[in-house]
Amino acid sequence: MEGVGEEEMEGVDHLAHERNKSEFDVDAMKIVWAGSPHAFDVSDRISKLVASDPGFRKDNRSTLSRKELFKNTLRKAAYAWKTIVDLRLSEEEAAKLRFYVDEPAFTDLHWGMFIPAIKGQGTEEQQQKWLPLAYKMQIIGCYAQTELGHGSNVQGLETTATFDSQTDEFIIHSPTLTSSKWWPGGLGKVATHAIAYARLIVGGREHGVHGFIVQLRSLEDHSPLLGITVGDIGMKFGNGAYNTMDNGVLQFDHVRIPRNQMLMRVSQVTCEGKYKQSDVPRQLVYGTMVYVRQTIVADASCALSRAVCIATRYSAVRRQFGSQNGGPETQVIDYKTQQSRLFPLLASAYAFRFIGEWLKWLYADVTQRLQANDFSTLPEAHACTAGLKSLTTTATADGIEECRKLCGGHGYLCSSGLPELFAVYVPACTYEGDNTVLLLQVARFLMKTVSQLGSRLSSKKPVGTIAYMTRVEHLMQCRCGVQRGFAELSADLVEAAVAHCQLIVVSKFIEKLQQEIPGKGVKQQLEVLCNIYALFLLHKHQGDFLSTGCITPKHAALANDELRSLYSQVRPNAIALVDAFNYTDHYLGSILGCYDGNVYPKLYEAAWKDPLNESVVPDGYHLYIRPLLKQEIRTARL
Ligand SMILES: CC/C=C\C/C=C\C/C=C\C/C=C\CCCCC(=O)SCCNC(=O)CCNC(=O)[C@H](O)C(C)(C)COP(=O)(O)OP(=O)(O)OC[C@H]1O[C@@H](n2cnc3c(N)ncnc32)[C@H](O)[C@@H]1OP(=O)(O)O
Ligand SMILES: Cc1cc2nc3c(=O)[nH]c(=O)nc-3n(C[C@H](O)[C@H](O)[C@H](O)COP(=O)(O)OP(=O)(O)OC[C@H]3O[C@@H](n4cnc5c(N)ncnc54)[C@H](O)[C@@H]3O)c2cc1C
Numbered sequence: 093m094e095g096v097g098e099e100e101m102e103g104v105d106h107l108a109h110e111r112n113k114s115e116f117d118v119d120a121m122k123i124v125w126a127g128s129p130h131a132f133d134v135s136d137r138i139s140k141l142v143a144s145d146p147g148f149r150k151d152n153r154s155t156l157s158r159k160e161l162f163k164n165t166l167r168k169a170a171y172a173w174k175t176i177v178d179l180r181l182s183e184e185e186a187a188k189l190r191f192y193v194d195e196p197a198f199t200d201l202h203w204g205m206f207i208p209a210i211k212g213q214g215t216e217e218q219q220q221k222w223l224p225l226a227y228k229m230q231i232i233g234c235y236a237q238t239e240l241g242h243g244s245n246v247q248g249l250e251t252t253a254t255f256d257s258q259t260d261e262f263i264i265h266s267p268t269l270t271s272s273k274w275w276p277g278g279l280g281k282v283a284t285h286a287i288a289y290a291r292l293i294v295g296g297r298e299h300g301v302h303g304f305i306v307q308l309r310s311l312e313d314h315s316p317l318l319g320i321t322v323g324d325i326g327m328k329f330g331n332g333a334y335n336t337m338d339n340g341v342l343q344f345d346h347v348r349i350p351r352n353q354m355l356m357r358v359s360q361v362t363c364e365g366k367y368k369q370s371d372v373p374r375q376l377v378y379g380t381m382v383y384v385r386q387t388i389v390a391d392a393s394c395a396l397s398r399a400v401c402i403a404t405r406y407s408a409v410r411r412q413f414g415s416q417n418g419g420p421e422t423q424v425i426d427y428k429t430q431q432s433r434l435f436p437l438l439a440s441a442y443a444f445r446f447i448g449e450w451l452k453w454l455y456a457d458v459t460q461r462l463q464a465n466d467f468s469t470l471p472e473a474h475a476c477t478a479g480l481k482s483l484t485t486t487a488t489a490d491g492i493e494e495c496r497k498l499c500g501g502h503g504y505l506c507s508s509g510l511p512e513l514f515a516v517y518v519p520a521c522t523y524e525g526d527n528t529v530l531l532l533q534v535a536r537f538l539m540k541t542v543s544q545l546g547s548r549l550s551s552k553k554p555v556g557t558i559a560y561m562t563r564v565e566h567l568m569q570c571r572c573g574v575q576r577g578f579a580e581l582s583a584d585l586v587e588a589a590v591a592h593c594q595l596i597v598v599s600k601f602i603e604k605l606q607q608e609i610p611g612k613g614v615k616q617q618l619e620v621l622c623n624i625y626a627l628f629l630l631h632k633h634q635g636d637f638l639s640t641g642c643i644t645p646k647h648a649a650l651a652n653d654e655l656r657s658l659y660s661q662v663r664p665n666a667i668a669l670v671d672a673f674n675y676t677d678h679y680l681g682s683i684l685g686c687y688d689g690n691v692y693p694k695l696y697e698a699a700w701k702d703p704l705n706e707s708v709v710p711d712g713y714h715l716y717i718r719p720l721l722k723q724e725i726r727t728a729r730l
Contacts, residue, residue, distance in 0.1 A: 103688075104688065104690065105687075105688050105689070106409060106688055106689035106690050106691075107405065107408060107409070107667055107687075107688065107689040110408050110666070110667035110668075111667055111668060111671065113664035113665070113667075113668075114664070114665055114667070114668035115613050115616075115617075115664060115665055116611065116612055116613030116614050116616065116617045116665060116668065117611040117612040117613060117614060118668045118671055118672055119611075120610055120611020120612070120614045121611060121614050121617065121668070121669070121672035122136075122671075122672050122674050123610075123611070124609060124611070124614060124618070124672075125442075125445060125672050125673055125674070126674070127449060132674070134184055134185055134188055135188055135674065136674060137185075138181075138185055138188040138189050138192055139188070139192045139674070139675070139676050139678075139679055140676060141175075141189070142189060142192040142193060142678065142679070143192075143676040143677070143678030143679065145175075147168070147171045147175075148168060148171070148172075148192075148193055150194065150195065150678075150681060151681065153332040153336075153512070154331055154332050154506045154512070155702075155703055156332070158327060158335055161332060161335055161336055162281070162335070162336060162338065164336075165195055165197050165336040165337075166197075166282070168193060168195060168197070169197050169198065169199050172189055172190060172193050172199070173229060175189065176189060187203070190203065191394075192676075192678075192679055194679060194681070195336050196277070196333075196334050196336050196337040196516060197278075197336055197337060198232060198234070198277065198278030198282040198283060198337070198338060199278075200277060200278075200337075201233070201234045201235055201276070201277040201278040201283075202226065202229070202232050202233050202234070202278060202283075204384060204387065205233075205234070205235035205287070205380055205384060206226060206233025206234060206235055206283075206285070206286075206287055207223065207226050207227070207233070208380050208383050208384070209235060209287045209303060209355070209379075209380040210222050210223060210226065210287070210305070210355070212357070212376070212379040212380055212383065213303055213355040213357050213358060213376065213377060213379060213380070214355050214356070214357055215355075215356050215357050217352075218305075218352065218355065218356065218357075222305060230311075231284050231285045231307075231311070232278065232282055232283050232284050232285070233278075233283055233284075233285045233286065233287065234276045234277060234278040234279045234283035234285075234286050234287075234340070235276055235277075235286070235287050235380065236273040236276040236279060236286040236287065236288045236289065236306075236342060237249070237273075237276070237287075237288075238273065238274060238275045238276065239251065239270060239271050239272060239273055239274055240269065240270045240271070240272045240273075240274040240341070241268070241269075241270025241271065242270070243275065243526070244525070244526050244529045246289070246301055246378070247300065247301060249271070249289055249290065249291060249301050250266075250267060250268055250270060250271030250291070251264065251265070251266055251267075251271050251273065251288065251289065251290040251291065251344065252264070252265050252267060252271075252290055252291050252293055253290035253291065253292050253293065253302065253304055253354070254293040254294075255293065255294045255295070255351070255361055255365055256348075257295075257363070257364065257365040259348070260350065260351045261348045261349060261350060261351060262304060262348070262349050262350075262351060262353070262354060263346050263347070263348055264288060264290055264304060264306055264344045264346075264347045264348075264349060265344050265345065265346050265347070266342075266343040266344045266345070271343075272341055272342065273286075273288065273340070273341065273342035273343075274325060274340075274341050274342075275325065275339050275340075275523075276339065276340055276342070277337050277338070277339050277340075278337070278338060278340070279308075279322065279338065279339065279340025279341075279342055280322065280323055280324030280325065280338030280339060280340030280341070281323075281324055281338040281340070282338055283308060283309070283340075284307065284308060284309045284310075284311060284314070285305060285306065285307050285308060286305075286306050286308055286342070287303050287304070287305060287355070287380075288303070288304050288305075288306045288342075288344075289301050289302070289303050289304075290302065290304055292354070292359075292361070292367070294361055294365055294366075294367045295365050297367070299359070299367050299369075300374065301377065302354060302355065302358075302359060302377060303354070303355040303377060304349060304353055304354050304355065305349070305353040305355070306344075306347060306349055306353070307349075308320050308322055308342070309322075317347070318347075319344060319345040319346055319347040319348075320342070320343075320344065320345075320347060321343040321345070322340055322341070322342045322343075323340060323341055324338045324339065324340055324341070325339050325340060325341050328519075329515055329518065329519070330511070330512070330514075330515025330516070331515075332512055332515075333512055333515035333516045334515065334516055334519060351363065357370070357372075357376070358370055358372055358374065358376045358377050359374070359377075371465070372462075372465065372467070373467055373470060375470065375474070376462070378474075381524060381525065382458075382473060382474060382477045383455065384524050385477040385478060385480075385481040385524050385525065385530075386448075386451040386452060386454070386455045386477050386480075386481075388481050388484075388485060388520060388524055389444065389447060389448045389451050389477075389480050389481055389484050390445075390448035390449075390451075390452065391520070392444050392448070392484035392485055392487070392488040392520070393441055393442075393444035393445040393448050393484070393488075395488050395492065395513065395517045395520075396437065396440060396441045396444060396487070396488040396491050396492065397441040397445070397670070397673045397675075398509075398513060398673075398675065398679075398680060398685075399437070399491060399492040399495035399496075399510060399513055400434070400437050400438050400441050400491070400495060400670060401670040401673055401675055401680060401685050402495060402499070402508065402509055402510060402680060402682045402684050402685030403434055403437075403495035403496075403498040403499055403503075403510075403684075403685075404425070404434060404438065404666050404667065404669075404670045405667065405670060405684070405685045405686070405687075405689060406498075406499050406503075406508075406684035406685060406691065407423070407424050407425035407430055407434060407498060407499075407666075408423055408425045408666070408667055408689065409423075409684075409689045409691050410423065410424045410425075410499075410500070410691075411423055411424070412424055425663070425666065426663070428656065428659070430498065431659040431662075431663065432655075432656075432659065433494060433498055434495075434498055434666075435624055435658075435659050435662050435666070436624060436625065436628040437491045437494060437495065438621065438624075438662065438666065438669060438670070439621040439622070439624040439625040439628065440487055440488075440491060440625060441673075442601075442618065442621045442622075442669075443597050443598075443601050443621070443622070443625045444484045444487075444488070444597070446600055446601055446604045447480060447484070447596065447597045447600050447601070448484075449604075450600045450603075451476065451477060451480055454469075454473055454476060454477075455473065455477065457469065458470060458473040471537060471540075472537070474533065474537070475533060475534050475537035475538075476596065478525060478530035478531075478533045478534055479530065479531060479533075479534035479589055479590075479592065479593040479596075480593055480596065480597070481524060481525065481527075481530060482521075482525075482527035482528075482530040482531050482534075482589075482590075482593070483590060483593040483594065483597070485520040485521045485527060486521055486527055488517065488520070489514070489517055489518045489520065489521050492510065492513055492514045492517055492518075493514055495510060496508070496510040496511065496514065499684055502684055502691075502695065503684065505683075505695070507682070507683045507684075507694075507695065507698045508682050508683065508684045508685075509680055509681040509682030509683075509684070509685060510682070510684075512681070513681075528586060531586045531589040531590065532582060532585070532586060532589075534589035534592060534593065535578075535582065535585035535586055535588060535589045536578070538564075538568055538585070538588060538589060538592055539568075539578065539585070542568050542569075557595055557598050557599045557602065558642065559630065559637055559640070559642050559643055560591070560594065560595040560598055560599070560626075561595055562642045563591050563595070563633070563636045563637055563640050563642075564588060564591045564592045564595055565640075566636070566639060567587060567588035567591055567636065568585075568588050570584070591633070591636065594629055597625070598622075598625065598626045598629070601622045601625060601626075602622060604618070604622075605618055605619055605622060617665055617669065620658055620661050620662055621662070621669075623654070623658055624655065624658045624659070624662070627651045627652075627654055627655050627658070628655060630643070630648070630651050631648070631651055631652055631655060634648045634651075671687075683695050683698060
């Protein structure tokens with residue numbers, strides 16, 4: 093291009109000088125981030141497959157209407173399914189392909205909730221009947237629990253399921269407006285079936301909330317079945333964002349289903365109308381939520397790492413102030429304020445990755461125990477998944493917004509990828525359990541644990557976390573010691589719950605570093621990030637730590653000094669640490685975060701593609717602006 097300097101030419105890696113500073117083996121770190129060489133291979137291969145296929149294009153979303161956007165999402169979902177079938181992708185590869193397509197869609201709930209609910213709460217017979225249909229996508233399911241009037245309070249759900257022993261059926265009914273199912277993803281326009289949660293009534297007696305498989309639409313022409321009223325609940329936060337998902341509203345008008353469509357692993361109703369509760373905790377009916385919460389923690393590390401990758405690369409590209417004798421201005425990544433905002437988020441992305449790995453292990457362990465009717469770790473699994481889902485999604489949503497601000501004005505452009513990432517991600521603080529409500533569950537678990545174990549919550553933590561453990565115990569003692577009710581102290585107890593979850597994240601990061609971690613300099617980099625995560629939180633909450641007496645103001649000052657030193661150690665490795673996420677430019681969807689750092693020409697080129705620039709004189713000029721300019725409207729009545 094004429095007049096284009098070397099610094100703006102395509103094909104040049106404008107971040108090469110940054111990559112050359114790296115002090116560790118980036119390829120080895122890619123394996124650590126992916127979880128294993130196999131996981132890296134699958135992830136790398138599938139992400140490139142998606143990035144190279146025009147059928148998965150996503151750069152035009154912000155210019156589509158809601159109906160065009162939704163139809164495009166259906167096209168992509170069908171295209172993804174065809175790709176999976178044609179290429180005979182494994183379940184793992186297929187899940188990765190849906191992840192890298194990167195568009196909220198009904199498939200999230202079909203694969204992420206409908207199928208797990210049947211696997212977790214269905215009998216063997218029910219699994220054998222419904223799972224093959226669901227795996228082949230011959231039925232499309234959603235998870236219909238939340239209602240217009242109740243979401244957090246599951247036991248307050250109003251939909252009824254009344255057993256009719258004459259016909260061996262359940263009658264599913266929405267008795268009130270507030271009992272309308274409201275929010276389930278995929279429900280509005282696509283799902284043919286739902287796992288619907290309703291109050292079970294047998295012989296005039298209520299037995300609490302249970303799950304039922306209900307067909308919603310004809311498999312012939314997709315029309316809603318008799319007694320089913322279903323639709324979309326309307327536009328949501330942001331323009332494109334989550335509006336690719338048909339979150340729906342559903343009302344049942346005395347819909348009849350066979351008795352064998354009640355999920356009966358936890359409880360049963362016999363054809364004689366006898367209600368039987370298996371000798372398993374009724375909370376297993378909540379099992380799908382526990383499963384999704386642990387996947388959401390892993391998803392938090394993905395979302396936060398995307399935002400941090402964009403902000404880190406752009407912070408290395410962007411120069412502002414500091415020019416000496418006409419030389420280049422200073423890279424904003426070299427400002428200590430930029431580092432003190434960005435690097436704790438980089439450390440958090442890695443911390444959440446590892447806690448997500450541990451939580452996946454914990455969930456698998458509790459699932460295995462449940463199969464042997466060992467329910468001993470269910471309360472801890474619930475508290476951990478609830479608390480870590482709350483902690484990581486809050487930190488990630490706040491972190492994505494901070495990354496947008498770290499990119500200055502250009503961070504506010506859709507082409508930065510950050511507004512869309514925030515808009516799609518932020519409901520994670522609400523769905524699968526409002527984050528405060530979930531922390532109250534953790535607080536309840538801590539109260540019970542303290543009352544059972546006395547002051548020491550657990551001695552099973554690495555030495556480096558003594559301060560964190562003491563902080564939790566101190567916060568709990570301050571609350572439990574006071575003779576006031578849980579409700580009165582709930583705001584304080586939630587703080588203790590957050591402290592407990594932060595203790596878990598720090599201790600699992602330290603445990604991760606006790607493992608064999610191959611690659612030159614890799615473990616050293618992770619140790620730096622672990623220390624940043626732990627010391628940043630200690631600095632942020634130093635009031636708590638000082639009040640325990642286990643650190644002094646001098647310790648707090650030393651911790652802050654150490655943080656600055658750690659930021660300096662990260663600085664030369666920052667670009668390599670985000671390269672280790674191995675995201676394609678397609679998946680990042682960000683000009684500011686593009687791999688080659690050639691930002692300005694891409695920003696400029698993208699601007700002219702906006703539909704508003706299809707004409708140099710905008711529609712409306714002659715009708716509204718020209719009269720204004722010509723003052724022909726002076727007499728017009730405004
Ligand atoms: C789709 C996902 C795909 C992939 C995932 C990857 C990334 C994510 C990306 C996108 C996600 C896509 C779409 C979003 C999907 C969102 C779907 C939803 O939102 S589904 C609806 C979610 N709804 C909730 O989470 C409701 C929250 N409320 C509750 O869980 C409960 O009401 C409550 C708050 C726990 C209260 O329960 P309850 O009223 O029964 O009573 P108690 O508090 O007294 O508890 C009694 C007793 O039970 C224990 N307990 C409670 N819950 C559980 C549990 N889940 N497991 C085990 N034990 C539980 C509790 O501790 C008490 O024990 P006790 O103290 O008595 O010993
Ligand atoms: C994008 C999106 C997708 C969703 N997908 C699905 C889906 O597929 N299937 C499905 O079933 N649902 C879905 N939901 C619904 C979601 O699960 C609920 O919105 C969520 O559980 C929160 O419940 P709520 O809306 O009733 O909030 P509420 O509980 O009404 O929360 C409102 C406020 O009240 C506070 N509050 C509530 N109870 C207490 C308490 N006991 N103590 C202190 N404070 C309290 C909360 O902290 C919050 O500040 C989705 C929601 C969203 C936003």
